[in-house]
Every structure is written in C-alpha cells, then in structure tokens.
Amino acid sequence: MTKYLVVGAGLFGATFAYEAAKRGHEVKVIEKRNHIAGNIYTKEVNGIQVHQYGAHIFHTSNKKIWDYVNQFADFNRYTNSPVANYNGEIYNLPFNMNTFNKLWGVVTPAEAQAKIEEQRSILGDKRPENLEEQAISLIGTDIYEKLIKGYTEKQWGHKATDLPAFIIRRLPVRFTYDNNYFNDDFQGIPVGGYTQIVEKMLAHENISVELNTDFFANKEAYLNDYDKVVFTGMIDQFFDYKLGELEYRSLRFETEVLDEDNYQGNAVVNYTDAETPFTRIIEHKHFEFGKGEKGKTVITREYPANWQRGDEPYYPVNNKENNTLYTSYKELADREAKNVIFGGRLGQYRYYNMDQVIMAALVTVEKEFEG
Ligand code: FAD
Ligand code: UDP
Numbered sequence: 001m002t003k004y005l006v007v008g009a010g011l012f013g014a015t016f017a018y019e020a021a022k023r024g025h026e027v028k029v030i031e032k033r034n035h036i037a038g039n040i041y042t043k044e045v046n047g048i049q050v051h052q053y054g055a056h057i058f059h060t061s062n063k064k065i066w067d068y069v070n071q072f073a074d075f076n077r078y079t080n081s082p083v084a085n086y087n088g089e090i091y092n093l094p095f096n097m098n099t100f101n102k103l104w105g106v107v108t109p110a111e112a113q114a115k116i117e118e119q120r121s122i123l124g125d126k127r128p129e130n131l132e133e134q135a136i137s138l139i140g141t142d143i144y145e146k147l148i149k150g151y152t153e154k155q156w157g158h159k160a161t162d163l164p165a166f167i168i169r170r171l172p173v174r175f176t177y178d179n180n181y182f183n184d185d186f187q188g189i190p191v192g193g194y195t196q197i198v199e200k201m202l203a204h205e206n207i208s209v210e211l212n213t214d215f216f217a218n219k220e221a222y223l224n225d226y227d228k229v230v231f232t233g234m235i236d237q238f239f240d241y242k243l244g245e246l247e248y249r250s251l252r253f254e255t256e257v258l259d260e261d262n263y264q265g266n267a268v269v270n271y272t273d274a275e276t277p278f279t280r281i282i283e284h285k286h287f288e289f290g291k292g293e294k295g296k297t298v299i300t301r302e303y304p305a306n307w308q309r310g311d312e313p314y315y316p317v318n319n320k321e322n323n324t325l326y327t328s329y330k331e332l333a334d335r336e337a338k339n340v341i342f343g344g345r346l347g348q349y350r351y352y353n354m355d356q357v358i359m360a361a362l363v364t365v366e367k368e369f370e371g
Contacts, residue, residue, distance in 0.1 A: 001025055005222055007215045008232030010038020011354055012344030014201040015361035016230050021206035023369055028226070029202060030213040035195075036202060038232075039314065039345075040354060042193035046257060048285045048292035049193035053314070054251065054302055055268050055282045056194060059187040060355035066186040068358060072197040075188030078287055081179035082268035082280070086146045093270065094181050095139050095147070096174040103142055109175035116140040134165035138173050150274035155304050156249060156317065164319050167351075189287045223339070230364075232344035234313055235329045238337070243329060246349060247322050248313030250305040254278075258297050262290075278303045316349045323349075341368070 002025045006013040009031035017027045035041055039053040057080045060066050069075075084091045092098035100112040119140030128134040131152060135144045148168065152160050156167075172183050180187075190197060202209055215222060215233060223229060231238055236246045267286035271278060278301040285292045292298075307313055316322070326349040333342055343364055345352050352360065 002227045003225075004028070004228050004230060005030065005226040006230045006232070007222075008038060008344065008346075009033075009036040009198060009202065009209060009211075010232055010344060011040055011198065011357045012347070012361045013038070013230060013232045014198040015358050016341075016343065016365060017207050018201035018204060019362070019365040019369075021204035025206065027204075027207045029207060029209045030215060030222075031209065031211050032214040034211050036209065036211070037195045037198040040194040040198070042195050044193065045284075045298050046293040046296040048296070048298050049288060050255065050284045050298050050300070051194075051282065051287070052253070052255075054253065054300070055280070055287075056354065057182075057187065057189060057287075058354055059182040059184040060353075061184045061186070062355060062359065063186070065355045065358050065362075068362070069197065069355075072200045073190035073192065073194075076191050076288060078189040078267075078289075079187055080181040080268065081266070082181060082270055083266055084147050084151075084270045084272045086150075086272045089146075091147060092179045093147075094172045094174065094179075095143055096172075096179060097177040098179060099143065099147075103146075112175060128165050130161045131163035131165055131168050132160040135160070135168045138168065147272045151270060151272040151279055154274060154277070155279050156315075157304065157306055158317070158319075162319065166318075191288065227339065229340045231340050231342050232347045234346045235326070235333065235342050235349060238340070238342070239329060239332060243332065244325055245309075246325055246329070247317040247319075248307040248311075249315040249317055250307040250311040251314045252303040252305050253300050254303065255298060255300045258299060259295060260297055261295060263297050263299050313346060316345065316351060318349070318351055 004020050004025055004027045006017045006027055006029045009029050013029060017029050020027050040056050041052045042049045043052055058069065058075065082093045084093050091102055097109065097112060100106050104115050106112045106115055116139055119142065120137050123133060123137055128137045135148045149160055156163055264281060264283050268280055268282050270280045280302050282300050284298045341364060342348060343361060344357055
C-alpha cells in the first residue's frame with residue numbers, strides 16, 4: 001500500500017485518487033480552494049446549475065471515456081451551438097453553411113467553397129504558420145475579420161499572428177447546415193451539475209479531503225510525509241519559477257441573477273468584436289433546457305485577463321516559447337522530483353478538455369499501477 005498525496009481536487013486529481021483508492025492505496029487530497037471539482041465546479045442558484053468557472057460541455061469520441069464519466073452522472077442530450085454576436089449581427093457557430101449563408105448569401109457548399117477559395121488566395125502557397133494564417137486558410141478573410149480576430153486577440157492577449165495555429169483548428173469548419181460546435185460522437189451536460197462527478201470519485205473510504213489547504217504552505221513536509229505526490233498545480237510554481245515563468249491566461253467571471261425567464265435565448269453567446277471587453281455571456285439554465293425557478297435566470301460574463309502571480313491560471317498559453325520552457329521544467333521534474341507525478345492542465349501545461357484530462361489521468365494510473 002502506497003501513501004499518496006494528491007494536490008488539487010480537480011478532474012485529474014480526483015480521477016487519480018479514485019483509481020488509486022480502488023486499488024487499496026491510501027490517498028489524501030488537498031485543495032487550496034474552498035470547494036472540490038476545480039474548474040468544472042457547478043453550484044445551484046435559484047434551481048439552476050451555475051458553471052462557476054465558465055461554460056463546460058462534456059464531449060468526446062472516446063467510448064471508454066464516455067462510459068467512464070457516465071458512472072458518476074447521467075448526461076442530458078445538450079448539443080453546444082453557440083452563436084456569435086458581432087456588433088449586433090448574429091452568426092451561427094461553428095463555421096458552417098448557416099454562417100456562410102448569412103455572411104455571403106451563398107446557398108450551396110460549392111458556392112461557399114468558391115468564396116473561401118477566393119479569399120484565401122491572399123496567402124498564395126504559404127503554409128499557415130500562425131493562427132491568423134491558419135484561420136484565413138480555413139475560412140477566408142471575412143470570417144477571420146468578423147468572428148475570429150477580435151475574439152482571439154482579447155481572449156489570448158496576443159496578436160493572432162503570434163499565436164499557434166492549433167488553437168483555431170479546435171473549431172470545425174463544415175459545409176453542411178449543422179450548428180453542432182463539436183464533431184465528437186458523445187456530448188452532454190451532467191443532469192444536476194458537474195460537482196457530483198468529483199464528489200462521487202472522492203467519496204471512497206480510502207480518500208480523505210482537506211479544503212483551503214495550499215501545498216506551498218508546507219511543501220517540504222508534504223514531500224517527506226508521503227510516498228508519492230500527484231501534483232496538479234502549476235509546474236513552474238512547484239520549482240519556485242527557477243527557470244522562469246510560464247505564461248497563463250486568466251479570466252474574470254461576473255455572474256448576475258436576473259428577474260426574467262430568458263435573457264439571450266441560448267446557453268452561449270460569443271462577442272467577437274474587439275471592443276466589447278468580455279468574450280462571451282453564458283446563460284446557465286439553457287444547459288438544462290430552461291430548468292430552474294420561473295422568472296429567474298443566471299448569466300455570467302467572461303472577461304479575459306492577464307495573469308500575474310496569485311491570479312487563477314485558467315489557460316496555458318501553448319506557443320513555442322512557453323512549450324520550450326515547459327520542456328525544461330519537465331526535464332527538471334524527471335531529474336529532481338522522482339516521487340512527484342505532474343498532471344492536468346497546469347501540471348502538464350496543456351490545453352486539455354475534460355475528456356483528455358480523464359484520459360491523461362487514466363494513462364498515469366496505468367503507468368503507476370500496471371506499468
Ligand atoms: P483544475 O480543474 O484546474 O484543477 C486543479 C486544482 O488544483 C484546482 O482546484 C486548484 O485550486 C488546485 N490547486 C492548484 N494549485 C494548488 C496548490 N498549490 N495547493 C492546493 N491545490 C492547488 N473542457 C471541456 O471538455 N469542455 C468545455 O466546454 C470546457 N470549457 C472550459 C471553459 C473554461 C473557461 C476553462 C478555463 C476550461 C474549460 N474546459 C473545458 C477545460 C476543463 O476545465 C479542464 O480540462 C479541467 O478542469 C482540467 O482539470 P485539472 O484537474 O487538470 O485542473
Ligand atoms: N474562437 C474565435 N471565435 C469564436 C470562438 C472561438 O475566434 O467565436 C477561437 C479563439 O481563438 C478560441 C479558439 O477559437 O480561443 C478555440 O475556441 P474554443 O471555443 O475551443 O475555446 P475555449 O472553450 O477553450 O475557450
């Protein structure tokens with residue numbers, strides 16, 4: 001039996017803790033926030049499950065992960081179909097025939113493709129090397145200017161020409177009239193919210209959880225007292241930033257309860273112009289088809305923010321420079337922290353979705369217990 005300390009009660013930490021506990025190991029989980037579940041935390045307000053850290057839609061094409069997460073919650077049939085508001089003009093997302101029709105009046109896929117072909121010709125034969133070039137190459141200049149440039153630059157705090165192309169490849173481009181934001185086979189929102197998933201994972205008798213507890217308040221003692229540490233906080237902070245700071249993007253959420261039934265008619269509305277200071281407004285009740293108290297709705301505006309030490313690091317900024325620095329931290333970890341496993345969005349410095357985080361945790365579990 002091994003004594004594990006898991007730092008962080010998010011999805012990575014909880015999945016690891018659950019799997020280790022099931023195998024008979026003893027696990028202590030410490031979490032610096034006053035609640036479990038990390039960024040997938042949801043809380044009920046006026047009968048509505050509020051996604052406290054931004055819209056979370058579970059989607060995956062991995063049947064094993066879908067079955068895995070369904071052990072802990074029932075999922076509804078929610079399909080994400082956000083709309084973009086560009087200075088009052090509304091466009092469907094992801095980029096599909098509805099978007100192309102509204103923008104250019106084209107009706108057939110061939111007409112849309114011809115329009116995009118014409119617009120992307122400004123790139124010539126150049127292979128796209130950054131987000132701007134990648135976007136223009138995928139959907140042309142009009143969509144880039146109206147729906148991508150402003151949103152992306154405020155979201156990331158960098159010029160689109162300084163951002164990696166892969167970020168925009170997350171979004172499908174479709175020549176069908178299909179507003180489903182994701183291409184995945186499975187998608188939904190857990191009925192009753194996400195927190196229950198982590199709650200059930202951590203309910204095992206071999207697991208104890210301590211909230212409001214920061215690893216760095218007692219780092220050396222923790223490292224001495226446990227056989228192994230699973231660390232899901234920031235890898236650069238673990239090493240006291242000694243190789244330099246990794247870059248993160250932070251967010252500020254402003255949540256309001258409104259005395260009306262239906263504020264925006266959709267769960268997610270993106271504001272894609274550069275001037276509006278927030279990137280999106282989510283109206284939580286639409287994730288569960290309008291459930292909740294009559295005459296009330298809860299909305300959250302999401303403002304991107306620069307990250308400074310002490311702020312919440314929501315997104316790793318995976319450009320070349322940061323990835324190189326991360327690799328140096330990873331090498332340092334392999335050399336100097338042999339009894340520490342670094343996991344999750346912050347520990348592995350990767351723009352993971354929830355399904356990928358569960359997968360990464362299960363791979364770690366396999367290495368740890370079966371490898
Ligand atoms: P986290 O959830 O960040 O958990 C890490 C935990 O460690 C935190 O609770 C933190 O407080 C704690 N911690 C950190 N340092 C310390 C310390 N020193 N001591 C103690 N505790 C510490 N994914 C999707 O699949 N679909 C979506 O729609 C989606 N939308 C998203 C929207 C936003 C705005 C964001 C930010 C993310 C979104 N994600 C989405 C990604 C999803 O949130 C992550 O994949 C998942 O939460 C990562 O889990 P984790 O355990 O790695 O990290
Ligand atoms: N994006 C955009 N306009 C939109 C939505 C997304 O330009 O209306 C870009 C933006 O750069 C964003 C990326 O596409 O960071 C990925 O979008 P996604 O919805 O996956 O972002 P996340 O949910 O991770 O914030």
